[in-house]
Amino acid sequence: MAPNAKEVSASGSLDGEHAFANITYEMQKGDSGVWTFTTPVLPSEFYRYHFTVDGVRTVDPANAHAIRDVGNISNVFLIGGGKADLYKVNDVPHGTVAYRWYNSPGNGMMRRLSVYTPPGYENSTAKFPVLYLFHGVGGDEEAWLGSGRASEIMDNLIAQGKAEPMIVVMTNGNVSQEAAPGEGIQGFVKPTFMLPHTMDGKFEETFIDVMKFIESNYRTPATKESRAIAGLSMGGFHTANISLYYPNTFDYVGLFSSALGVRPMNNNPSPVYQNQDEKLKQQMENGYKLYWMGMGVDDMPMIYNGNKNFREKMDSIGMKYEYVESKGGHTWNNWRDYLSIFAQRLFK
Amino acid sequence: MAPNAKEVSASGSLDGEHAFANITYEMQKGDSGVWTFTTPVLPSEFYRYHFTVDGVRTVDPANAHAIRDVGNISNVFLIGGGKADLYKVNDVPHGTVAYRWYNSPGNGMMRRLSVYTPPGYENSTAKFPVLYLFHGVGGDEEAWLGSGRASEIMDNLIAQGKAEPMIVVMTNGNVSQEAAPGEGIQGFVKPTFMLPHTMDGKFEETFIDVMKFIESNYRTPATKESRAIAGLSMGGFHTANISLYYPNTFDYVGLFSSALGVRPMNNNPSPVYQNQDEKLKQQMENGYKLYWMGMGVDDMPMIYNGNKNFREKMDSIGMKYEYVESKGGHTWNNWRDYLSIFAQRLFK
CATH class of the missing domain: 2.60.40 (Immunoglobulin-like)
Incomplete structure (x- = not known):
């Protein structure tokens, strides 16, 4: 009107x-x-x-x-009436979504993250596996819950018996800020795409702080087979690097439209980016259950080709992965899809 | 532009x-x-x-x-630089905010609520008192966190040593819906002011479901002296009625611009509204530590006078209360203020 x-x-x-x-x-x-x-x-x-x-x-x-x-x-x-039924709140048991603050000595601050615990977690003594799930550049610890519908997807897949009950940890990958815009001491700042420490290795270096917090605050086996890691765009870049930098730590790795090729890793002084070829070979030799990649056919050439180069490198050393190419480009539509697919493959 | x-x-x-x-x-x-x-x-x-x-x-x-x-x-x-410093995220320890689903047999559904647990709750074995905090008509379990800045207020008051560490439970007072618009199985419905069961006694009748859930899921003494109840507008009406209907249950009662006088309680068939004069006398005789009321001088006459009549009724039987009249009317500015004042008085 x-x-x-x-x-x-x-x-x-x-x-x-x-x-x-x-x-x-x-x-x-x-x-x-x-x-x-x-x-x-x-x-x-x-x-x-x-x-x-x-x-x-x-x-x-x-x-x-x-x-x-x-x-x-x-x-x-x-x-509804199709794939988006997975993104709806349905009449099924619901998990809990909590916003928590953890100590990150590596960043010298308390930081905020989101945690999904599956239905029944609180009234159980069982241990649950953990999926660490990362957002893209410009996102924050609320992105997967808002645009990504992660809690609805997990509730629905678990209710349908298609995914194992699991804890999902959604971090803030911008380590220059402690929390989403408006939720930290910086106040109601204007959200921007490129903050200090974006993709410079600091998030990966200090990821140990997240794992320590989760594994001492939640009932989880804290073993390689109970840990999965995945992310979209910048978060896929973080995922690839963390799975290299913390050897033999994750049995499940998911790259969703991963921002490989965006930064020349080898020119970055962070220890995260050093000797990545050797680290990749070591990751292959250590073994894992699933290395999964999703990519939109219309994604940006830099990202599409960066992933192609990475797959060729894996091929050249005989490292196994699964690759799914879908319609469209660098969008939440694809990332919701990829999470729905990837989550069904974990911890089985 | x-x-x-x-x-x-x-x-x-x-x-x-x-x-x-x-x-x-x-x-x-x-x-x-x-x-x-x-x-x-x-x-x-x-x-x-x-x-x-x-x-x-x-x-x-x-x-x-x-x-x-x-x-x-x-x-x-x-x-900032004044009262709103209490509403900011400051560099102080932060509590956890969780969205949880509880079973409400009285409403035949799972329902969503928000829970603030104070800093250190998770790494402690101590028991904490509980404040039940209710929104107004048209609001939901997100209202006190969004417009009300409840988690920031609690973090800051606790850090300053002005409030005791406590659990704050923010319910959805509209029992015809299980969750805030967009968060329940009804989907992205248009939020409206008057839903079925608004102020008809059903929320009060089924409030036992909330207490049972909280007291079996959180470490709290579950005693009268460890329970406070407060709400704004419709939530103040709920507060007054629940403190009458569950006798000898709450040591602290807070009415913030309470919607007393909006509905003729005695014409409502719910058992909640029957014999309220007798219940009020019983509440007085059972005793309590604080009955606190806040009211804006420019509030709607129906609400302003409804509270005046209620205070006169309390006066007539010699029932104690504290009454604060502030500038302005029926606004979140006043309700943030009232929570800041009331929370400092609890559990001491």
């Missing part, structure tokens, strides 16, 4: 064809002052959109449901 | 005088297409605002920090 506006558009992936793109659709003004745009029947998915009113990006005043992704707030809706 | 817009305004309490009102301020268009409005120096407070662009309510595209309150999304900012 914008009787005084001259131009209104909707942006998102609302035409049923480009399920992974952000496209702007002009809206038409009706006599009553209501602007409309009619989508075709849309496939089942978790959708994000926003309006632009006379040149100003805005949320839909008729939809109270919105998510912040880096610095933008977008509205969301969900169409 | 809205070069194509014809009219832009900012709404909030941005003139330094009306710290509790929602006022609309016209903005002026500059040559560059940037619209401006300059506030005077504003007092320390947690502020909420939104823009209106050519008649359409919108968020500030330059501010990624926003909170949903019932059906509206507003931007927020905080000015």
Whole structure:
């Protein structure tokens, strides 16, 4: 309803064809002052959109449901009846989501992380395996819960018997900040993409602080076979590096549209990036149960080719992995999919 | 930045005088297409605002920090150097915030609540007292954490030695829904003010389910002297009624702008509302440590007078209470203040 506006558009992936793109659709003004745009029947998915009113990006005043992704707030809706049923809150047992603060001596600060514990965790004495799950550049410890629907995906897969009950730890991979924007002592800062210490090795070096906290605060076997690690984009880069830098620690490794190739690892002075060829060979020799990679066919060439080069390196030494190439590019649609696939393969 | 817009305004309490009102301020268009409005120096407070662009309510595209309150999304900012320092994330030990699901047989469903546990809870064997903290009509289990800054207030008061470490349980007082809009099986429903079972006694009748869950899942003495109950508006109404309906259960009762007088309790068939005069006398005879009431002088007459009548009833039987009247009306500014005051009085 914008009787005084001259131009209104909707942006998102609302035409049923480009399920992974952000496209702007002009809206038409009706006599009553209501602007409309009619989508075709849309496939089942978790959708994000926003309006632009006379040149100003805005949320839909008729939809109270919105998510912040880096610095933008977008509205969301969900169409079920297909894959997005995994992303819904269904009438199944729900796990707990907790925001906790842990001591990171390596960063000289207390830091915030999110922990999903599976249904029944609190009323049990059993030990549960752990999936460490990392966000991309510009994200934070809330990204996998908001855009990624991680707690809904885990609840639903566990209820269907498709995933083992597990703890999921969602860290903040930007070690120059202790918490998501607005949740730390820096206050309501403007979220940005490239913070100090982004992809310089510091997150990987200090990841031991996260593991120590989790393994002393949660009931988990703390063995290689009970640890999985995965991440999207920058988080996939973190995942690859952590699985190299902490040898023989993870039986399951998942790279989702991993930002391999974005930084020349060998030019970085961090010990994380030294002798990676030798470390990779050692990782292969130590063995693991699953090294899984997902990639959108339309991802950025730097990322697509960086992963291709990495797979060729693995091929050259005979290192096993599974590779899934999906439609679309560097999007949450793919990452929700990859988590849904990867989680079903863990701890079995 | 809205070069194509014809009219832009900012709404909030941005003139330094009306710290509790929602006022609309016209903005002026500059040559560059940037619209401006300059506030005077504003007092320390947690502020909420939104823009209106050519008649359409919108968020500030330059501010990624926003909170949903019932059906509206507003931007927020905080000015420190005064009372709002209590509402900031400071460099102090932080408690944990967890979203948990509990079984409510009285409502035939699993329901979601928020729990704040104080710093050190997880690495201790001590028992902690519990404050049950209720939202107003249209709110949910996220309201006290978002608009109410409850976890920041508790962290800061505990760090300053002004409040005892305590567990704070924030329920969803709308028993027709299992969780906040978007967090339950109803999906991304439109938040509304009056849902089925709003203030009909059902929340109070089934509150035993909440207490049972908390007292079997958290380390707490489960005694009268370790239980406090408080709420704002509808939550203050719930608080008054629960403290009557569960006799001799709470040593601390807090009514924040309580919606007394909104519904004629005696015409409601729920057992919660029967014989309230007798129950009140019994509550007085059983004794308690603190019955605290806060009220804004500009609150709605129905609520202001409803509380006046209730205090007169307490006076008439010689029942003790403390009453604080503050500036402004039915606003989160007052409720954050009331929580800050009330929490310091508990469990000492």
